[in-house]
Amino acid sequence: MREDNRSGEIEETAVLRCTYSVCPICLRRIEARHVRRKGGVFLEKECPEHGAFSVPFWRDRIDLADWIKDAEPIREGENLNCPHACGLCPDHRRDTCCVVLEVTGRCNLDCSFCFAGKDGLSEPSFDRLRESLQQLIRPGATLVQLSGGEPTLRDDLPELVAEAKKAGCKYVQLNSNGIRLAEDRQFVKTLADAGLSFVFMQFDGIRDGTYEKLRRRPLLGIKKQAIVNCGECGLGVVLVPTLVPRVNIDEIGDIIRFGVALSPFVRGVHFQPVSYFGRIPRLPGDEDRFTLDELIWQIGEQAGDLVRPENLGPSCCDHPLCGFHGDFIVLGPGKLLPLSKRDGHTVQDSPCSDPADRSREFVARRWQRGEEKLSGNPLNSRQDDIQDMDSFLERLKVHGFTVTAMPFQDAGNLDLERLRSCSLHVFAEGKMIPLCARYLTAWRGK
Amino acid sequence: MEESRKLICSRCQVEMTPAKAYFSYLDHSFHTDLLRCPRCGQVFIPEELVKGKMQEVEMALEDK
Numbered sequence: 001m002r003e004d005n006r007s008g009e010i011e012e013t014a015v016l017r018c019t020y021s022v023c024p025i026c027l028r029r030i031e032a033r034h035v036r037r038k039g040g041v042f043l044e045k046e047c048p049e050h051g052a053f054s055v056p057f058w059r060d061r062i063d064l065a066d067w068i069k070d071a072e073p074i075r076e077g078e079n080l081n082c083p084h085a086c087g088l089c090p091d092h093r094r095d096t097c098c099v100v101l102e103v104t105g106r107c108n109l110d111c112s113f114c115f116a117g118k119d120g121l122s123e124p125s126f127d128r129l130r131e132s133l134q135q136l137i138r139p140g141a142t143l144v145q146l147s148g149g150e151p152t153l154r155d156d157l158p159e160l161v162a163e164a165k166k167a168g169c170k171y172v173q174l175n176s177n178g179i180r181l182a183e184d185r186q187f188v189k190t191l192a193d194a195g196l197s198f199v200f201m202q203f204d205g206i207r208d209g210t211y212e213k214l215r216r217r218p219l220l221g222i223k224k225q226a227i228v229n230c231g232e233c234g235l236g237v238v239l240v241p242t243l244v245p246r247v248n249i250d251e252i253g254d255i256i257r258f259g260v261a262l263s264p265f266v267r268g269v270h271f272q273p274v275s276y277f278g279r280i281p282r283l284p285g286d287e288d289r290f291t292l293d294e295l296i297w298q299i300g301e302q303a304g305d306l307v308r309p310e311n312l313g314p315s316c317c318d319h320p321l322c323g324f325h326g327d328f329i330v331l332g333p334g335k336l337l338p339l340s341k342r343d344g345h346t347v348q349d350s351p352c353s354d355p356a357d358r359s360r361e362f363v364a365r366r367w368q369r370g371e372e373k374l375s376g377n378p379l380n381s382r383q384d385d386i387q388d389m390d391s392f393l394e395r396l397k398v399h400g401f402t403v404t405a406m407p408f409q410d411a412g413n414l415d416l417e418r419l420r421s422c423s424l425h426v427f428a429e430g431k432m433i434p435l436c437a438r439y440l441t442a443w444r445g446k
Numbered sequence: 447m448e449e450s451r452k453l454i455c456s457r458c459q460v461e462m463t464p465a466k467a468y469f470s471y472l473d474h475s476f477h478t479d480l481l482r483c484p485r486c487g488q489v490f491i492p493e494e495l496v497k498g499k500m501q502e503v504e505m506a507l508e509d510k
Contacts, residue, residue, distance in 0.1 A: 327506075339474075339507055389469075389478040389499050403483055 013037045017417075018063070019074050022083065023047030024443040025413035029084070032415065036060075040291070041414050055413040056289050057321065062309070068320050074417040082416050083440060087431035089178030096432055097143070097317050097356040097423035098173070098363075099136050103129055103160060104149040109177055111215050113242055115278040115408060115439050123149075124131055126156055130163050138429040139168025143360050144401035145175050145200070152180035152187070158194040165195035171364040175240075177202045177215070182405075185229045192233040198267060198367040199230050203239035205251040206258055213247050231265030236369045238267050238402075243290050244274045252295070253302025260306060260401060263330040267367045268402030271295055275408040277441045284412065292321065299403070306336045307403050313342035317359035319421040323406040327366070329386070330399040337386060339396075356423045366400045409436040409441055453490055455483035463491055469500070501504045 014036045021043060032045035036203050040059035041148035046052040079091045088096075107114075119262035124132075136142065144164055151157055164172045166276035174191065178201045181188050201223065204210050230237050239259050243249060252271070259266040273290040276283065281429060300309040307326060326341040362403035385391050409418060414436065422434035454463045455464045465482035467489045468475055478499070492502075 341473075387476050389476045389503060392476060393499060393506070394503055 011037055016041065017073055019043075020079070020416040021045045021414050022411060024053060025050040027084075027440065027442050029082070029416075030332070038288070040226055043415060053412065054207055054286075055284075056286050057291055057413050057415075059291050059294050061149075061291075061293040064293075067293070067314060069314075071320050071417070073419075074420065076077070077262040079416055079420050083414070083419055083434075084435040086433045086437040087429075088425070088433075091420060092434075093421045094423040095356040096425045097360045097433050098145055098425075099142060099432065100145045100175075100424070100426040100435060101129070101132060101136065102148060102426070102428070103151045103157070104154050106153045107148060107150040107177075108153060108158050108179055109150065109217070110217050111279070112275060112281050113214060113244065113279065115275060123154070126159065130159055130167075132427055133160075133164050133167050133169070133432065136432070137164065137167045137169045140170055141357065141360070142169045143171040143173060143197075143364055144169050145173040147175040150177055150179070152176050158187075158190040158196075160198045160322070160363065161191055161194040161310065171197040171360070171368070173198055173200055173367075174341065175200045176226075177219075180221075181229055182222040182225035185233075188229045188233045188235065190233050192230075196235060197357050197364065198236040198238060200240050200270065201226060201230075201236050202242070203247040203255065203269075204241045206254045207248075207251065209248045210248045210251065214242065214244065221427075225267055227262060231262070234369050236267040236367050237265060238367050239269045240272060241269065242272050242274055243295065243351055245290050247286055249290060249298060250302070252298050254298070254323045256303045256403065257334070260330055260336060261333045262398050263401055265368060267369075267400065268404060270402075271405040273405070273407040275436075276412060276443075277408070277410040277436075277439050286418075289413075292324065292405065295407075296324065298332055306334070310342050311338040311340055312403065313340060315359070315406075317355045317423045318406075319414070319418040321407075322417050322422065323404065327362075328401045328403065329392075329396050330401050331386065331395075336401060363402070366402050369398075408439075411440060414440065451481075453481050455486060455488055456486040457488060458483055460485050462488075465489075467491075471504060475508060476503060 015033050016036055017034040019032050020029055023030055025045065026049060028047065030045050030047055032043055035042050035044045041064055042054045042056050044054045081089060081217045102319040146160065151173060161172050172195060174196055176199055203223055205212050208220045211217060211219040227237050239255060241255055248330040256269055261271045273295055296309045296312050299307050311325040312324045315325050328336040328338055331337050386395060409415065419434055419436055422436065424435045425432040426435050428438060455462055462481035462483050462484045464479055466477050467480040471488060499500060
């Protein structure tokens with residue numbers, strides 16, 4: 001297909017796929033297409049009232065068709081109520097892998113980017129949260145993420161963790177900026193004693209300047225102290241960087257290196273390319289998007305000695321465009337043994353297990369500290385015979401390390417084909433809602 | 447493996463002896479000590495190993 005581009009030149013384009021999205025201004029459900037043009041693959045759509053929109057989601061660093069493989073396109077007449085009647089309708093294709101429970105709207109930071117936003121005041125009562133926990137938990141299976149706001153602002157957070165465990169929750173994850181975890185070691189110990197499984201900690205880079213840009217204050221020292229406090233209390237930490245073009249893309253390799261050097265305290269890095277929902281500094285242009293394939297390419301460029309792109313594959317629990325995972329064992333401060341490879345054996349080959357159940361068990365096993373949990377030395381680089389079956393299993397439990405990513409969707413790039421395969425759900429209003437539907441916010445102007 | 451356990455190779459009728467055995471799975475190779483026939487090389491893999499550590503290794507490599 002040939003068409004006029006914005007500067008009036010004739011440009012070759014090709015429609016790769018048809019799907020559905022929303023108008024970013026009025027959020028009505030509209031048709032959309034994956035279109036390859038100069039610069040990559042774009043989600044293109046047109047609202048009868050607010051005009052045309054185009055957002056890049058792939059920049060052809062990896063073959064898109066090879067990455068998506070046989071993911072089924074959304075067809076006419078399917079998922080008709082998506083995303084506005086979200087609450088896991090019969091058309092939704094994934095069970096819950098992890099469930100987010102917002103325990104407070106308060107926060108002790110004022111970030112430039114925050115998908116959850118903050119209202120500064122609201123905080124559900126302990127009794128209401130207990131009731132929610134009882135509703136959402138499937139005994140022996142659930143992984144709940146206590147989120148916010150900043151959950152550690154609740155003094156009764158350890159009691160909530162204990163309540164979740166009492167209700168049969170298998171894994172309890174804390175999503176935190178780490179400030180209180182750094183400043184209040186006793187609080188960390190109390191959380192660990194209450195049964196907290198691991199911590200997802202906002203960690204945007206290894207430069208204070210990065211935190212000043214994204215979080216409006218220098219935080220590197222605080223992050224390091226939080227990791228030490230969690231580690232010494234037996235809690236695994238997963239570093240969660242929000243990746244923003246022109247801010248911290250060049251820190252990707254250093255973040256991985258930093259995490260590997262702190263194994264077994266640090267269990268992995270979970271990258272989140274920036275999405276434009278909740279609180280954002282301005283509406284994004286094409287140059288403000290950092291796509292999944294660019295991330296994989298950058299990992300290879302910046303940390304190829306540790307993680308090779310071919311060791312990162314699409315998540316089988318969600319749509320292939322919603323993330324990747326890589327599984328490793330730390331052999332020493334600068335050496336990883338890859339266990340995963342793209343196109344290797346995947347969960348889809350295992351007809352007997354539900355992808356959400358299996359993915360949950362995988363991440364929880366890796367992110368929870370292994371049996372050596374209180375032995376102390378985070379830089380343990382003892383060289384075992386890794387081919388010995390016992391040494392392999394022992395080292396995997398103690399020094400397992402994951403490199404994962406999840407690019408959330410916003411009103412600009414929301415693809416309902418992706419949304420209907422979402423396994424990360426928020427529990428709100430008594431129902432499970434896919435995260436990107438729950439936090440979907442309309443853009444106020446084009 | 448029980449030290450006192452004696453096994454005779456069904457093929458060669460000689461006592462099997464402890465030896466390092468190698469396995470490979472999904473491009474990774476591992477070894478562990480097993481009873482092996484010194485004559486024909488046949489190894490005995492106990493059920494507890496198959497349902498225990500070997501399964502754990504398989505799961506680790508198949509995860510996700």
